[in-house]
Amino acid sequence: MPRRPLPALLALALLACSVPEPTGSTKGTSASSSAPPPAPAFTPKRIALDDKAMGTHITLAAFTAPALGEEKIHTALEKALGEIRRLEALMTTWRPDSEISQINTSAGKKAIKVGPESLSVIQKSVWMSKQSEGVFDITFEAMHGLWKFDEDHTEKVPDPAAVAAARALIDYRKIKIDPDKSTVMLEQAGMRMSLGGIAKGFAVDAAARVLTGAGLASFFAQAGGDLYVRGRKPDGSAWRVGVRDPRGKDENDFFAMLEVEDHAFSTAGDYERGFVKDGKRYHHIIDPRTGYPSTASRSVTIWAKDAFTADAIDDAVFILGPEKGLKLVESLDDCGAVIVDEHNKLWISERLKEKKLQVLRPPTDGI
Numbered sequence: 001m002p003r004r005p006l007p008a009l010l011a012l013a014l015l016a017c018s019v020p021e022p023t024g025s026t027k028g029t030s031a032s033s034s035a036p037p038p039a040p041a042f043t044p045k046r047i048a049l050d051d052k053a054m055g056t057h058i059t060l061a062a063f064t065a066p067a068l069g070e071e072k073i074h075t076a077l078e079k080a081l082g083e084i085r086r087l088e089a090l091m092t093t094w095r096p097d098s099e100i101s102q103i104n105t106s107a108g109k110k111a112i113k114v115g116p117e118s119l120s121v122i123q124k125s126v127w128m129s130k131q132s133e134g135v136f137d138i139t140f141e142a143m144h145g146l147w148k149f150d151e152d153h154t155e156k157v158p159d160p161a162a163v164a165a166a167r168a169l170i171d172y173r174k175i176k177i178d179p180d181k182s183t184v185m186l187e188q189a190g191m192r193m194s195l196g197g198i199a200k201g202f203a204v205d206a207a208a209r210v211l212t213g214a215g216l217a218s219f220f221a222q223a224g225g226d227l228y229v230r231g232r233k234p235d236g237s238a239w240r241v242g243v244r245d246p247r248g249k250d251e252n253d254f255f256a257m258l259e260v261e262d263h264a265f266s267t268a269g270d271y272e273r274g275f276v277k278d279g280k281r282y283h284h285i286i287d288p289r290t291g292y293p294s295t296a297s298r299s300v301t302i303w304a305k306d307a308f309t310a311d312a313i314d315d316a317v318f319i320l321g322p323e324k325g326l327k328l329v330e331s332l333d334d335c336g337a338v339i340v341d342e343h344n345k346l347w348i349s350e351r352l353k354e355k356k357l358q359v360l361r362p363p364t365d366g367i
Helices: 070-091 099-105 116-131 138-143 160-167 199-213 307-320 322-330 350-354
Strands: 046-053 056-063 175-178 183-186 219-223 226-230 239-244 254-260 263-269 274-277 280-283 297-304 335-341 346-348
Touching (some): 046 070, 056 199, 070 099, 070 116, 070 199, 116 138, 116 175, 116 199, 116 307, 138 160, 199 219, 199 226, 199 263, 199 307, 226 239, 226 307, 239 263, 239 297, 254 263, 263 307, 297 307, 307 335, 335 350
Antiparallel strands (some): 046 056, 056 219, 175 183, 239 254, 263 297, 297 335
């Protein structure tokens, strides 16, 4: 699937909980009779790491605790970032030696042995293709270079004949997986795959496991529009996440908020990478059935138990549209969605209604 947009939801209330200073006199009549001064109150401090990986912005953050100092948190955050970069090296299409690039180079020729991580992501991708009537399809990479929404951004609609020729190479059913041998092959020469629409969620979960293993009980890990939140803030309140207005004035313009604990959010939107030409918006979320940008939705935000699942679903729901998309969401355990459709109508899944999603105002209308 197409590479994902930059962050679409960042309204996390990342404020340390201030603890009042102790009050009262500490003076005594003598050193032997006075009580020892009370220990100073502990004030949690937010520690964050911001960097780039997997073609997007990475943010990892946690708060200090009496038994968890700055140095230990810094070490854990750096280790989590290292895990994201390790997975990137396996799954990127920008390095010729990655496992995915080797699969692409060998399309129609031979199977390639891959590690457990790449195998897991490819297997889940094929599962999502089956669940979504094929609208999520990692062999979409066959269209790479026709639509230019990345660093090569060009406001040009490609030639229809070129779109049709590339679209003929999109077919997840021609991905042959041998789990016993841990091999993957693309059956037809010219086919290509990309994990850009699902790998970031997998990496966010991997980073979360590193942070949990280091003893962090409250943190968040974000890669672009994919976010996982663990625990609560130091004052006991829940983290709050904002859902971006797809036609809002900037990336911090939110139309809804939700408290999140031990869950992931992932957003697919038509507003980050694209252009408007002759009164029509073209964007990076391409419908593999047509080869052109999907028109069923403006944004889809998925709430799920893990970032891997959320990342796998959001593009599919975006392309399917609200009615079929919500059916897919409701068929999965512990999953919810907020959808702004092509007509700017807001759709909310039953689980997020139960979670009391706070709608601040209607989404802004516009092209």
